[in-house]
Amino acid sequence: MKAFTYERANSLAQAATGSSKPGAKIIAGGTNLLDLMKLQVEAPNHLVDINRLPLDKIEDTPEGGLRIGAMVRNSDLAADLRVRQRYGVLSRALLSGASAQLRNKATTGGNLLQRTRCYYFYDITKPCNKRDPGSGCAAIGGFNRIHAILGASDKCIAVNPSDMAVALRALDAQVETVNADNVTRAIPIAEFHRLPGETPQIETTLRQGEVITAVTLPPPPPGKHIYRKVRDRASYAFALVSVAAVVDAAGGRIRSARLAFGGLAPKPWRVASAEDRLIGASASDRTFDSVASDVLDGARGFGGNDFKIPLTRRTLRAVMTEASLT
Structure with a gap:
C-alpha cells in the first residue's frame, strides 16, 4: 500500500x-x-x-417515500421495517449481496460507488482501460464469464456489481449530492451510472468534490416485490443475472411491471418497452419471450458469457411466473 x-x-x-x-x-x-x-x-x-457525519438516518418523506442517508449500513437498511414492508425488492437485494459481516460495514453511498469485479481490473499486471485508459481490455478475448452482454463497448465489457443499485433502478430512486459550495443535486438513478463508451474509467456522473448525502425513494409502487439472483454459489458471489421486479397482477393479467436487471451491463439495466409490453398481458411463455427479446435487444456475448443470453430468458420467465401466480 x-x-x-x-x-x-x-x-x-x-x-x-x-x-x-x-x-x-x-x-x-x-x-x-x-x-x-x-x-x-x-x-x-x-x-x-x-x-462521523450525521448521514445514518432513514426518514419518511412528505410524499410518502423514504430518504436514506448515505451512511446507512446495508444491514440496517435491509432490516428496517419500512423497507421490508414497503420496498421488499430493496431489502431482498441487499440481503443477497456480500456477507453479513460486509453488510454491517458497507454503506448506501459506498454501495453505489463500488468498482467492478472484473478479474483483469483487479490484476495490475493485465491491461485494463478502466484502470489504465488506453492500455486495452484483456477481458475481450479473455476469461469473460461474468462480463457484460449489454451496454458494453470495445473499450470495456465489465459489469456493475451492485445488487442494491438494481433494486433502486426498479424503484426510480434519486441520489442526492452536495459540493464544497453547498450546491446540491438530485440525480435520477437511471443517470447516475455511465456506460463505458470511449471513457470506461468514468463510471458515474459524480463530479470531483461532490459527496453523496442520501438516496430518496418515491412512494412504493403497487405489486409483488421480487429479487432473483442467479450466481455460482448461494452466498458471497456476484450476479451472473439478477432481476429486480415489482409486478402488479390480478385475474391472470398484469396491470403494471417494473423490471431492472443486474449482471448484464455496466449499469443496472431497464427497458421501458419491455415493461410496456407486459401491461394487460397474461402469464404466458409467448409474452415472456417477447419481453425478454426487448430486454436483450442488441445483446452480444464474448464467448465465455454467451450463456447469459438464454439464462436471462429463463430467469425472467421464472420471475414473471412467480409474480403473476401469487
Missing part, C-alpha cells in the same frame, strides 16, 4: 472540500476501497473519512 494522508471530516463542507483535491478519495465503510488500495488498483494520496 502506498503512503497517503488522512483527515476525518466533521462537516459536509469539509468532506466536499477535502475530496476536491486531486487524487483524493472519500472513505466510509471501506469494504471495497481498502481492498483496491492493498492491490494498488487504487492509490489515493488523500483519504477523507466521513464516518
